């Protein structure tokens with residue numbers, strides 16, 4: 511079975527009731543590619559402990575209770591601004607999956623790391639941390655989002671070759687470190703300045719299984735990105 515194309519919108523800390531209602535109404539009235547999985551509502555974070563005195567955090571159980579069954583974990587804005595470590599992100603990923611919440615696990619290198627030819631080392635380190643916590647079967651509940659930090663919110667998108675090269679390396683890692691099944695089935699999506707202009711070409715790449723869209727997900731053009739394959 512081919513991997514189902516997967517598109518998520520990451521609104522980040524943007525929007526108020528009126529603007530989000532407009533976005534949702536636009537999506538509901540648009541004709542969306544029925545072969546693309548567009549996730550409903552996802553959390554942008556979750557804590558690794560089940561409950562307790564952790565002011566400001568949200569638990570997996572609380573997400574499930576509000577019918578949220580996806581969480582974005584490890585976004586570079588949390589790694590960089592909130593100083594979340596690979597290990598903490600891995601523990602949160604495990605807690606989410608064990609509690610029944612699927613995870614969009616974000617990884618990616620900074621510009622400095624890319625220029626030092628460390629891209630594959632960095633994404634492998636980030637993935638290895640998650641692999642320490644998860645069983646091979648639990649990777650069924652993970653979508654990996656490769657988001658080069660230098661491409662996020664900058665308008666500087668990775669070229670199709672740059673994206674495919676890293677996605678292929680991640681897929682190889684899945685085979686070597688997890689299982690042949692994970693290599694075949696885990697979706698690897700790209701994020702970083704995806705727009706209605708560049709999405710079609712990126713979507714032609716064999717290991718680009720979808721997108722995680724920031725700024726453009728707040729605009730009507732998000733529909734064109736969801737429909738990148740038609």
Ligand SMILES: O=C(CO)COP(=O)(O)O
Nearest residue numbers: 520662663702703724725
């Ligand atoms: O961070 C992103 C998605 O998680 C990407 O953001 P932009 O699409 O705004 O570059």
